[in-house]
Amino acid sequence: MSNADTDSAPEPIPIEALYDQTRVSDLALSPDGERVAYVTEEFDEREDDRRRSVWVVPADGSRDPHRLTRASDASAPAWSPDGSRLAVLAARERDVELAVAGIEDDEEDGGEGTDADDDGSENGNDDGGDGNGGDADEPKPQVWTFDLELGGDARQVTDREEGVREFDWGPEGERLVVAARDPTDDEREYLDGRRDGGPIETERLQHKVNGQGWLDTVTTYLFVVEVESREQRRLDDAYGSGAFEPLAGLEPTWISEDEIAFLSNRNGRPDDSAAMDLYLVDSAGGEATRVTEGELTVGAIEPAPTGSDARLAFAAGDPENPCVPTQVYAWDGENDRAGDEYESLTADLDRTLTWGASLRWIDEGTLVTAIADEAHTRLYRVGVDSTTERLGTDVAEEASIPAFDYQNGTVALVRSHPAEGLDVYTTSLDALDTLDDERSGDGADSGKRDSDERDSDAGNGELRRVTALNDEFPDEHATPVCRRVSYESEGSEESEIDAIYYSPPDFEPREAESGASESRPLVVSIHGGPISYDAPEWRFEYAVLASRGYVVLCPNYRGGSSYGREFAEELYGEWGTVEVEDITAGIDALVERGWVDPDRVFGHGFSYGGIAQGYLVTQTDALTAAVPEHGIYDLRSAFGTDDTHVRMESEFGLPWDERETFEAASSITQAGNIDTPLLVMAGGEDWRCPSSQSEQLYVSARKQGVPAKLVLYPDEHHNVGDPDRATHRLRELTAWYERFDPAQETSEE
Template identity: 70%
Template structure:
């Protein structure tokens, strides 16, 4: 590794192109192979590409890249372990083209689908996501199984490995005609939906998503007419089709009279043969992940669910025995992590992940309600990005601040407690038994220095607040020299920070910044009461906790109080709005994709259900909306602002950033507005990510008083 501390040791922002991320994991039924999704940059095309790879769980061979033709994801093994299904948007299978040419006997619907080659319309000529299946016994390229004109959203294997169920949009002739006109720019936007748009999807239409049962070999398909999606949260949860038995498929939908005005997603069971549908839950939950139980279990299935009116209540694991459902984690007071998997490890126990005091912890949940934290040593200094368990093996995507993001495996027994001894969590871990099976960023890590990470704690208003600090090279916490500080505020606010591999924090730390990530009140991982401290009163306790964290590092000699810079996306941007209107702690701020006027955001964003649940309606509770809108105190702004927005961000519309920017400029405060025209509520293509980082670091340098003195 290079010697840290010199100008030559700055992590070049352009090295973002060399970054490889890993997301989804899927273990084969025997636990011997891991399929996973890697995301890499294609520099010339300025795109992030996804590929599916497979690696032996014992690390005996290097990963093999299965998908090479185009983006692919959502890998799922057939129950017999011989095939791997993926979702991929790629050119149509030549076998289908030949079949369509030789046999036109399937009727008008098949002809319509074949004419546009599964792409929707001439104006929308990008390939749609379809199910492709790799036969891992025979080898060779994947075979296309579906040919839906609007693509496939989700799929699951039937227990006999011969059928799949998919969720897919199925427009009527009238809807198809309107979609084609819209895509060709010949039709106006028309809607009568209350949930009229959604971030990443744009303006929503009325096309219904149904479940289809498909024979993998013949491609014969049958629509289950009563198994369809509905509701404001369908765009978030999907239908989650999950095969429960040879004849039963679980899925999600909203049955209420006005589904676009509710966060409810109920659990249903559809008969794969007759199409009959049974409702399982009672309109009291927002159900997310579903996992069918083993055939030997007295439980039929497990699912994760939220309370639709109050997301501060932890996401819980529920079990349904065929007659009733109950929470298995109601007494835990910890939430499942976002996108947590539910992995059956025997007929009475599941493995999942919870947010627990700024850790992402593996957790064993028994159907009798007993809960045990496991693998403590593994997550003391890292985060779990994904997990799966099969055949006595556990696969983990571990994110470590200085060691990178890689796939690891460990035996279930070792994870349960035969590992390294007691840890800070009081639970035995299995760190020494971990097997790293990928080396995704080793080239980058051999040439660049990534930051060390420390946990820090401080008191704020009688609460102990935990934070994660990323440190510059050669920084000595016990004998520090003051450094410039970036306070990085997590979004949500229903979220939390834990140690992780972050290219952005590497860029900042290599330039001499200490990065502080405070787990302020209103976030998760500390239970319901901690999260509810902020509920309905944004701009209050989180401001106090963030300010106190800054002062704590100043008091410890880590941070220079005159060189404190704000960073944060979504609620991290929103919180900066409060910081610059209520305090003077920031030397310069960089709020990204935030909301600063809750009143004008209501109805122009995609979150009216959530906002009404927390704040009411703006014409009925004007005071609540006003006091939680930083724009109402914009006259106090004297902090230079770099305000960033996405032109197609419907979570935090760009008009919000315009308002904050204009408010600052009207008062003569230095400000810059940065809008990425086609961007949603995320950081998208590589060039945009690199441009953003360059803008961010340049803004901090421009307003750093120490740098200004040096230049003079």
């Protein structure tokens, strides 16, 4: 262990315990609010695979969850309007009916369909959006429906050649709208050639996207599908376009019996813009009508209930400036659509919606959504009169809320607890505001509790835990304690910088400050983005590190989100400045308090966290050893080789016009200052932060005789997806820290 041996020191958590973890996502409440569908992700060590499954559980927790799918990598559960059926996206072997009888036979499957061993895309992007068309022999994601009243196996509804990316139920439950790629004969021939190793040809400016590879010219259209007959009709003017379309999708949303909303970018240079406009199209076809006018990046869409002054609500950000908070908008739709007014309901809040947050109507005048608020993920009421109100504040004080849903008075949410993992919870909307966790508040511990306390999470039983996905892990291992800490940083206009830290369960800050216990080794983990933030949440790597004696500090540095636009813009176009000040100030603050040993300070970070590591090791000597992961260190040479040219131009300009700006933001230009041992990690197929960037940093350190090691995962994107690589990464990271820890009895040269 890295800390001094004590009788109370916890046993290190085995890195292979990653395979014991279960994650949860994709919540969907039934229309009556009585059942919750959700998706779990489990790890198969023997197959080195991730498996996603769909489950259903009563919202009152009266019965154990029921698994609907196993090995089909299912996702995106969606209830029919009457709640009798559940549709999912799944890459299974074809439905027996379709394989034998085409689309004419509507008899039930009789349970004969079997799940394929396809694990889908590692980073959550389905094959339907893959620029190379994916493997033609592998099953593609299709829409399948379960009849939860009659039972039996799932019934396949779509059979799209390139798979289905998104879908939505029609309001009567008889039709679906799906988004799917539809190649022409020439495009199909080209894709077949590429699969066989032929040349990649493109004239697209947005020529690649992380996780999807080299893009092609195949268009994604909307199709209206009859659920029973499986007949489909393409809506020829409802198609996707633009640089962000491969990432954002079309978000097809049925807003009435006859009208469908979707997203696209049809401006003059769609591949050179982050805008996504809101469009409407008749479900019978015809010309689509644009509602927004290129000034927004529209996201989630939610039709308003009968009686509302609004026709629909949507989330939208600024395509030119990611520091502008993503806001909730309402559109009344009363007049000629092209001239209708839409307005922000949250402009005065100065807080951003969380990434991928849903919008749900509580009544005709109020929505609920998730907002990033001072390093918390909080639910908010948002009124069509622009009033905003925190909802159930204490639920989010010591845990994060990565997903939620609302239907008919019931709220379902995923809570990610720093010591206990992830589970699904439910409560009533009326009860949510009354929940009171006595341990909440600044400086409160997010420590481990027994199973009974977890079941009645808020202490009064109003917040019900309806799953027990990870109960064995905290019972078998010493999981970390998570606390908040604030400190001053020179130049910050805020009074203090906030941070989250994870520590071993035997670490007591007051004892460390008084000298009654020894200081600990520190790991600084820097969040990516930088438009992001750290909130208390379950992170397996933090549990691993804390069990080995480390304190893990996660600074919410200037440039991140959840503190408003001005806070975020302090770093905009000025990389390598205020975030370095805030991170080093956090290290100094913990050293001054006696919590950590100044000679045993380590650090890692992914994406922008890796970029920030580059600045730290070229501008400071704050770290004993560092692990920059999947970062960019030379903005000039990265431009055009990654998938972020739109954002880079909006923030920094063009490298041939703004040479000094790009040089100032490139840590490689100061590589001569590096004397910190570096473990540099990269993904061979990372198009967000190309692996050549990591090679440059690695070679720059080695040229100067600085200890350095390069680890490259050949097929990985801007993540570490395969479980064996995730465990390999943690072994490499902990070994690197131990190798250069002066407290270790032995050290490799």
